[in-house]
Amino acid sequence: MNHYSQASRLQGVHYDVRGKNMVEAQRMESAGQQILKLNIGNLAPFGFETPESVVRSMIAHLRESEGYSDSRGVYSARTAVANYYQTKGLDVDVDQVLLGNGVSELISIVLQAMLDTDDEVLIPAPDYPLWTAQTTLCGGRAVHYLCDESNGWNPDPHDIESRITERTRAIVLINPNNPTGAVYEAQVVRQVVELARAHGLIVLADEIYEKIIYRGQHTYAAEEAGEDVLCLTFSGLSKAYRACGFRAGWMVVTGPLGKADDLREGIQLLANMRMCANVPAQHAIQTCLGGYQSIDDLVAPGGRFHEQIELAASMLNEIEGVSCVPASGALYLFPRLDPQRFPITDDEDWALGLLKRKKILISHGRGFNWPDPDHFRLVALPEEKMLREALGRIAEYCEETRVG
Ligand SMILES: Cc1ncc(COP(=O)(O)O)c(C=O)c1O
Incomplete structure (x- = not known):
């Protein structure tokens, strides 16, 4: 048989x-x-x-969504993402934005483009398990750093540092966090980014819940990373705009772009190979980011x-x-x-x-x-x-x- x-x-x-x-x-x-x-x-x-205006913008663009889009995403939607981060004080150009079928697909593309066998990625425990699963699938090693329940589930930078080896490539920060509900204090984000700076690591910032805050304030890892730490920020429409099934997300690269040409070329290759993200949902991005924020x-x-x-x-x-x-x-x-x-x-x-x-x-x-x-x-x-x-x-x- x-x-x-x-x-x-x-x-x-x-x-x-x-x-x-x-x-x-x-x-x-x-x-x-x-x-x-x-x-x-x-x-x-x-x-x-999903807000009515968001659904309407998809419907309005359906006929022009028949073909593949640019594999990076439609220009107006990428511009809307870049503008959004600019309003947050981050220096983001449209070419630094890649759109995907949700954050999930972008995590998969980025880790595939980044990891060689046995490369290590620092991932929180507990984590959103896609990060660990995808690292493993790419032949990398998920090295878990512990978040401290007795300290509001904040990561402990000393614990993170103790796990850095010569194979470590990146640190994943999930903020606000799934599954703990923690929103990391600016000081914690700063300390983690500082480790990335000191050890030449990439920061992978999963910020899909950035607009879902009950207490405290969200700190963008990219802001702390500035111009000298490579930071890949992930977010999308699934949660804040209640649009999980439409599959729309983005990834923004910031930091020393000149040093990241090779990695970005790899990411682009993989983006090309999957043609493009769902096009109607890309047309909803501008409406979401620019319109009334019912999430508030x-x-x-x-x-x-x-x-x-x-x-x-x-x-x-x-x-x-x-x-x-x-x-x-x-x-x-x-x-x-x-x-x-x-x-x-x-x-x-x-x-x-x-x-x-x-x-x-x-x-x-x-x-x-x-x-x-x-x-x-x-x-x-x-x-x-x-x-x-x-x-x-x-x-x-x-x-x-x-x-x-
Ligand atoms: C932390 C985190 N990142 C990413 C995702 C995936 O989001 P998307 O629907 O954009 O693929 C989720 C979904 O639950 C999540 O909790």
Whole structure:
């Protein structure tokens, strides 16, 4: 019998937020059960609509979107991105902008263009797992630096520095952070960038949640990186403009561009090979960045994002043995299950129990490359009534699995 096997380079590549528990949830759904899916940050199913003006600009450009665009992206959209960063005080020209099918595709292109076998990338733990998966897929090594839960999940620059070797190529900063909800203080961003400066590393700044801030202020890594540290900033429409499915994102290169010609040529080659990003969605970028920022209403007190994430954090903290650092940004919480009260050896299994008994799908902490089986991630997207119901069921499950 023939066996068709996957490439060996996929060994060690994990993406558990859509892993075996999600497959089980799909199986349960097809058997007629109703599952509340809180495993990924997909906004549309929870009633968050892409603004009307954004959809309209895609429709208006549909006929002229039939052909491939420039592989870097349509000029007006790239200009809109450049202008946006200029208003933030960053010196960005249109040629420094590359558009992609979401940040995901750009992460993939950049890491492929950058990494040789065994090159190391410093990635936060917990992380948004695409960074680790894609580094591994490219033959690189994901080296995880620990974010400190007792310090608002901020990265510890000393820990980062201790992990730098001669193979280190880049530091990934996810700010605001998925899954912890942390928004890094300017001082922390500065210290991390300083390490990149001292060791000649590239900063890879995933800032897709930059507009989703409840407390504190977002600091652009590119601002700290200035003219002498190469910084690749990633962002897009998925979250702030509730447009996950339209697949629109961008990457902006700043810093010593003259030294980055070769890398940029590699990135361009890979961008050419995938032809172009989804063209109608590119036409929405200008409308998004220039128009009314309805995201500001969602994150302000009284707005759905703000109220839901606050409610979720406080309800989690009421559960015995569970503690949760409130989120300052993004859409997630990463609560801790006290190992004394929850002697869990396999957190994916614990999450499977929650799915089977309470019909709620969450992602287990080790799916975010967190080293211990003592956390999970909650997506705070359901509206208040559903969120209360979900947290009630999570509390019940905690009671059933708690000891002492
Ligand atoms: C930190 C982070 N980066 C990137 C992405 C992917 O975004 P996109 O939809 O633009 O591919 C996500 C999606 O959840 C994310 O949380």
